[in-house]
Amino acid sequence: MSANMKSGLLVGSPCNCSQTALADARIAHQPDVDRHAGVLAYELVQGNLVQWNSFMDKSIPDPPTAVLLHGILGSRKNWGSFAKRLAHEFPMWQFLLVDLRCHGDSASIKKRGPHTVASTALDVLKLIVQLRLTPRVLVGHSFGGKVALSMVEQAAKPLARPVRVWVLDATPGKVRAGGDGEDHPAELIEFLRRMPKKVSSKQEVVNALVKEQFSVDVARWVATNLRPSDPLGQGSSSNFSWTFDLNGISEMYNSYEDTNLWSVVENVPRGVHINFLKAERSLHRWALEDLQRIHTAEELAADEGGGVEMHVLEDAGHWVHADNPDGLFRILSSTFRVETTIRGMQD
Numbered sequence: 001m002s003a004n005m006k007s008g009l010l011v012g013s014p015c016n017c018s019q020t021a022l023a024d025a026r027i028a029h030q031p032d033v034d035r036h037a038g039v040l041a042y043e044l045v046q047g048n049l050v051q052w053n054s055f056m057d058k059s060i061p062d063p064p065t066a067v068l069l070h071g072i073l074g075s076r077k078n079w080g081s082f083a084k085r086l087a088h089e090f091p092m093w094q095f096l097l098v099d100l101r102c103h104g105d106s107a108s109i110k111k112r113g114p115h116t117v118a119s120t121a122l123d124v125l126k127l128i129v130q131l132r133l134t135p136r137v138l139v140g141h142s143f144g145g146k147v148a149l150s151m152v153e154q155a156a157k158p159l160a161r162p163v164r165v166w167v168l169d170a171t172p173g174k175v176r177a178g179g180d181g182e183d184h185p186a187e188l189i190e191f192l193r194r195m196p197k198k199v200s201s202k203q204e205v206v207n208a209l210v211k212e213q214f215s216v217d218v219a220r221w222v223a224t225n226l227r228p229s230d231p232l233g234q235g236s237s238s239n240f241s242w243t244f245d246l247n248g249i250s251e252m253y254n255s256y257e258d259t260n261l262w263s264v265v266e267n268v269p270r271g272v273h274i275n276f277l278k279a280e281r282s283l284h285r286w287a288l289e290d291l292q293r294i295h296t297a298e299e300l301a302a303d304e305g306g307g308v309e310m311h312v313l314e315d316a317g318h319w320v321h322a323d324n325p326d327g328l329f330r331i332l333s334s335t336f337r338v339e340t341t342i343r344g345m346q347d
Contacts, residue, residue, distance in 0.1 A: 039127045041105030042098045043076060045083040047091030054131040066137035066336070067096045067124065069144030072185055072253050073222065073244065075104035078141075082321050085329060090336045096133065098124060100147070102248035115248040116255035117143070121150035134160045137335055141320065143252065145170035149261040152272055161271030164335050168328075169279045169318050172265045175257040176285030188214065189253055192222070193246045202226050202240060265297045265308060273307035277331065279316040279323070 046052075050063045066086070068079040076097035083095040099106035100120050111123070124147065128135060134157075140148035145167035152165060191212060199205055202223040209219035226240040265274055276294055278286055297308040311331055316324035 039130055040098045040100065040109065040123050041076070042096060042127060042131075044094050044096055045080070045087050046094040047087040049091040050094050052094070054133070058132065062133050064093050064137075064336075065096060065128075065133050065135045066093060066139060067098070067128065067135045067148075069098065069124070069138070069140035069147050070100065070103070071142035071144050072249060072256065073103070073189070073225065074141075074144075075099050075225070075243070077104070077224075079321070082325060082329070085325075086332070086336065089329075089333065093336060096128070096131070096135070098127060100124075100144070100252075102245040102252060104243055107243055107245045107248075111248070113248075113251065114255070115251040117146045117150050117252070117259040117261075118154070118255075120252065121147045121154055125151055125155050135163065136160045137164050137166070139166040139168065139332065140170075141168040142170045142318065143256045144168075146172070146256055146259055146261060149264050149274070150259070152269065152274075153261060153264045163272055164338075165272065165274045166277060166332065166335070167274065168277045168320050169282050171276075171286065171290045172261040173290065174260065176287060185253060186250075186257075188218070188222070189246065189250050192242075193250065198229055198239070198241045199226070200239065205240075262293065265294065266300065268297070268301040268308060273309070274301075275309045275311060275335075277311045277313055277320065277328075279318055279320050280312055280314050281317045281323075 046063075052060065052063050068076075068083055070076060070078045076099050079095075079097050083097055086095055087093060101107075101109075101111045101123055102115060111119070113119075138148040138151060138159075140146070148165050148167060149172060152159065152163070188209075191209070191214075195205070195208065205223045205226065206216070206219040209222060210216055214222075225243045227243050229239050229241045268274060291310070294308060294310050298310070301308040313320055313324055313327050313331060316327065320328050
């Protein structure tokens with residue numbers, strides 16, 4: 001096995017773009033996670049021109065909103081710095097970051113199975129209804145990209161028309177495993193399931209993963225999902241536990257591999273524009289067949305009042321918002337400029 005054998009195809013990712021976080025974006029936290037029991041934990045990152053919250057008079061329209069969705073084994077924190085950068089550049093916008101079921105703070109909100117792409121998408125739809133939001137942009141990384149497509153498939157409202165969807169380094173159909181020397185996330189999930197539920201330190205987890213030939217970067221990122229078992233820091237030798245539900249996540253990943261959403265792409269609803277972004281160095285298996293089907297869908301959608309478009313992010317692997325945050329920002333910015341212009345013309 002090569003030293004970096006298992007560093008490639010993680011579907012959640014860290015964002016190492018903290019240097020781009022800016023002070024004039026506000027984070028509007030939920031008043032109480034328990035108040036949203038049965039939905040999801042979330043936060044809103046708002047531009048400094050946004051004067052709105054979900055408890056205002058219902059006659060006051062919500063500002064333009066984008067939903068940012070993380071991948072498997074990730075959390076809303078993956079998007080934190082990137083969302084603040086967007087809010088700085090587009091101060092009229094707000095950005096909804098969620099912890100998907102079985103992840104982050106949402107792991108403590110018990111969910112009925114099955115844990116699938118479709119049920120995860122329905123969670124997000126329920127949350128935006130509860131918050132009285134009508135998102136104009138959905139951005140999903142890997143597993144989150146399929147969740148975004150499933151949201152389009154399941155909902156007329158509360159999604160706006162037009163709505164722009166960004167699927168970052170994921171295809172609509174079956175997920176193809178990497179070849180020799182590449183990572184398969186199922187391996188990581190299963191290894192973590194075999195580890196003790198409580199560990200004495202984060203370094204213990206890092207060492208165990210590196211010993212199994214996962215890269216140091218992956219190991220350190222996974223360890224960020226550990227939190228003190230004793231919030232006062234007065235624990236025993238086993239004083240860290242996982243923030244996620246690994247059994248549920250395993251089921252979610254299996255659904256991610258098998259879920260087929262080509263019907264959404266090849267029959268795009270009017271007013272929906274779907275953008276696929278392929279990372280140039282991604283180990284994710286983009287087959288020629290996938291690229292050809294997306295190209296054909298581009299032509300069909302143009303005739304039906306929808307839209308499908310393919311983009312390539314240079315100098316990036318699967319962790320697009322960590323590997324090349326500046327390039328991703330430039331590509332996504334066009335969406336927010338277009339939507340801001342459209343909204344201005346409507347007003």
